[in-house]
Amino acid sequence: MKALIVAEYTRDALEGIKAAKTLATGNTILLVFGPASTEAENVSGLVDKVYTLPSRNPEAVYNALRKVYEDEKPDLILGVVSKNVKDSLSRLAGAYDLPMSTEVLEASIEDRSVKYKRGILSERAYSIEKAPMPAIILFNPRIFEPEEARPGGEVVKLEEGDTKVKQIGISKKQLSGVKLEEAEIVVGVGRGFKKKEDLKLAFELAELLGGQVGGSRPIAADFKWLPEDAWIGISGKRISPKLYIAIGISGAPQHMSAVMGSKVIVAVNKDKNAPIFKQADYGVVADLYQFLPILIKKIRERKG
Amino acid sequence: MGDIVVLLKAALNPEMVRSKPDGTLDQDAIPLKLSDIDRNAVEEAAKLKQKLGGKVIGIMVLTVGPVAKREKDLKMAVQEALAKGVDEAIVVADDKLTPGDQVQTARIIAEVIRNSGINPSIILASEATIDETTGQIPGRVAAKLGLPYISFARSIEVADGKIIAERDLEEELEKVEAELPVVVSVTQEINQPRPPTLIQIRRAARKPQKRLGADDVKQAIGTKRVILERRIVTINRKQQIIEGSNLEEIADKLIEILEKEGVIKL
Numbered sequence: 395m396k397a398l399i400v401a402e403y404t405r406d407a408l409e410g411i412k413a414a415k416t417l418a419t420g421n422t423i424l425l426v427f428g429p430a431s432t433e434a435e436n437v438s439g440l441v442d443k444v445y446t447l448p449s450r451n452p453e454a455v456y457n458a459l460r461k462v463y464e465d466e467k468p469d470l471i472l473g474v475v476s477k478n479v480k481d482s483l484s485r486l487a488g489a490y491d492l493p494m495s496t497e498v499l500e501a502s503i504e505d506r507s508v509k510y511k512r513g514i515l516s517e518r519a520y521s522i523e524k525a526p527m528p529a530i531i532l533f534n535p536r537i538f539e540p541e542e543a544r545p546g547g548e549v550v551k552l553e554e555g556d557t558k559v560k561q562i563g564i565s566k567k568q569l570s571g572v573k574l575e576e577a578e579i580v581v582g583v584g585r586g587f588k589k590k591e592d593l594k595l596a597f598e599l600a601e602l603l604g605g606q607v608g609g610s611r612p613i614a615a616d617f618k619w620l621p622e623d624a625w626i627g628i629s630g631k632r633i634s635p636k637l638y639i640a641i642g643i644s645g646a647p648q649h650m651s652a653v654m655g656s657k658v659i660v661a662v663n664k665d666k667n668a669p670i671f672k673q674a675d676y677g678v679v680a681d682l683y684q685f686l687p688i689l690i691k692k693i694r695e696r697k698g
Numbered sequence: 699m700g701d702i703v704v705l706l707k708a709a710l711n712p713e714m715v716r717s718k719p720d721g722t723l724d725q726d727a728i729p730l731k732l733s734d735i736d737r738n739a740v741e742e743a744a745k746l747k748q749k750l751g752g753k754v755i756g757i758m759v760l761t762v763g764p765v766a767k768r769e770k771d772l773k774m775a776v777q778e779a780l781a782k783g784v785d786e787a788i789v790v791a792d793d794k795l796t797p798g799d800q801v802q803t804a805r806i807i808a809e810v811i812r813n814s815g816i817n818p819s820i821i822l823a824s825e826a827t828i829d830e831t832t833g834q835i836p837g838r839v840a841a842k843l844g845l846p847y848i849s850f851a852r853s854i855e856v857a858d859g860k861i862i863a864e865r866d867l868e869e870e871l872e873k874v875e876a877e878l879p880v881v882v883s884v885t886q887e888i889n890q891p892r893p894p895t896l897i898q899i900r901r902a903a904r905k906p907q908k909r910l911g912a913d914d915v916k917q918a919i920g921t922k923r924v925i926l927e928r929r930i931v932t933i934n935r936k937q938q939i940i941e942g943s944n945l946e947e948i949a950d951k952l953i954e955i956l957e958k959e960g961v962i963k964l
């Protein structure tokens with residue numbers, strides 16, 4: 395058995411190595427690109443060989459991957475989901491018709507196959523599947539504890555070939571650093587809010603309760619009323635607070651699947667037929683603009 | 699401008715998940731619908747056509763069978779895409795091709811593009827579908843056709859045979875440039891799909907549709923993934939609506955409940 399781990403970030407590399415060691419015994423090869431490539435030496439002691447590529451252009455990564463794939467003939471290609479990893483590996487999958495699975499929750503090796511479990515239907519269900527090796531398996535982040543970094547192994551630098559897609563600019567997103575996944579109380583805001591200024595109702599409530607504010611995808615990604623690290627959902631953050639208060643959120647599966655770890659879910663929505671009421675513990679059918687000021691006032695009174 | 703190709707999926711609808719008494723997924727009882735972000739891809743295709751001309755060709759491969767049972771959903775999904783801006787639809791559906799997997803689907807799409815006289819300038823797809831959500835088909839197709847690929851595009855600008863796109867990464871926005879032809883996957887934020895007008899809906903019924911079966915894509919047949927078991931995630935929530943004669947009373951009740959649950963301390 396030979397596993398090839400592909401990673402853009404060192405933390406993901408260390409989780410990927412752990413995954414490889416948990417799943418399979420045998421050779422482990424690591425390919426690190428972009429930011430992780432500068433730290434290759436630090437982790438090289440954990441694997442048989444590290445390939446490095448400074449570029450994070452997924453086309454360059456794909457070109458490098460093809461060469462490494464041909465040279466190493468791995469049985470299993472492993473990683474942790476990230477956009478550039480997904481992009482470059484989907485191309486490798488296409489080039490060699492390899493089965494590929496993403497957002498995997500658990501996996502095991504059986505004969506010449508890999509068996510794995512992953513969410514489907516926007517995580518309303520899960521699927522247990524099997525695919526013959528060689529196969530590509532990308533785990534959800536934080537499934538595996540990262541290995542302790544250890545230097546001292548072989549590092550091979552890969553050539554950056556020419557690419558057809560060229561980067562002409564890059565800008566950092568405005569992130570707030572809010573750790574919703576660690577908050578005990580989260581107030582979630584959705585499109586029921588009519589404008590950005592109105593979110594102050596949610597911030598006031600969160601502050602009174604000692605919680606944090608997060609939002610649905612349209613609020614964070616489209617309208618940009620919240621920083622993107624406050625985006626809750628299967629393509630944003632998964633949270634499991636003691637209390638989740640969803641306000642003006644309809645209850646789309648892509649949002650709700652990521653909050654199902656909450657102990658108690660409260661929904662405030664003016665539409666009594668909103669799907670969120672079937673997925674909440676307590677529902678308030680009301681216009682948020684009328685209800686929130688009253689709720690805030692009452693909490694204030696009680697706090698004295 | 700050559701053809702504008704859009705990859706489309708009639709996907710299992712996660713808002714209508716059904717299960718059997720033993721908790722296994724009752725997949726046959728779950729309807730298909732045009733996958734959400736495919737609408738953004740179609741909208742972007744329509745916008746490109748408005749600016750640059752060309753023809754919008756939609757390709758849809760049915761991955762869940764049996765075909766006879768899925769015919770109605772399939773038709774609705776195709777009609778929706780035609781009404782929203784696709785000029786011509788190619789639908790690949792055959793019981794020999796279901797259940798499909800991504801290996802086979804990508805091979806079928808590449809074969810259809812190669813063999814149907816399509817001359818793509820741009821192939822648009824969504825970043826992910828609502829049922830499988832692995833986001834791997836556009837990358838696979840790009841590799842098979844030897845085309846450059848731009849994933850997770852939040853905006854695109856096409857002019858003079860070139861594309862400039864903004865890729866939406868975890869912590870950055872990355873601006874990239876490439877010559878056409880190119881494969882692009884779009885995010886939900888790229889545009890606001892417009893609902894079709896009545897005239898568009900009526901016209902959709904008359905737009906050309908081509909139906910292909912397994913015999914038309916012989917080279918592409920063959921799956922690798924085996925589905926062993928599918929189960930629903932059970933949602934056990936109290937679903938209790940807090941009633942009261944006015945909002946003050948409801949607020950009081952809510953606060954008391956949450957205190958009793960031990961999730962707030964005032």
Ligand SMILES: Cc1cc2nc3c(=O)[nH]c(=O)nc-3n(C[C@H](O)[C@H](O)[C@H](O)COP(=O)(O)OP(=O)(O)OC[C@H]3O[C@@H](n4cnc5c(N)ncnc54)[C@H](O)[C@@H]3O)c2cc1C
Nearest residue numbers: 584585586610611627628629642643644648649664665682
């Ligand atoms: C592949 C994929 C991934 C996705 N990932 C995510 C994700 O990670 N996170 C996410 O959130 N979404 C995600 N989405 C989008 C998701 O499908 C929904 O579109 C989105 O969650 C809807 O956001 P919303 O509930 O804020 O808005 P809407 O669905 O528009 O709901 C607004 C709600 O507010 C209520 N309302 C309106 N006015 C008031 C008022 N005055 N008082 C009280 N209530 C009011 C309405 O009744 C309605 O129920 C994804 C979609 C796809 C296809």
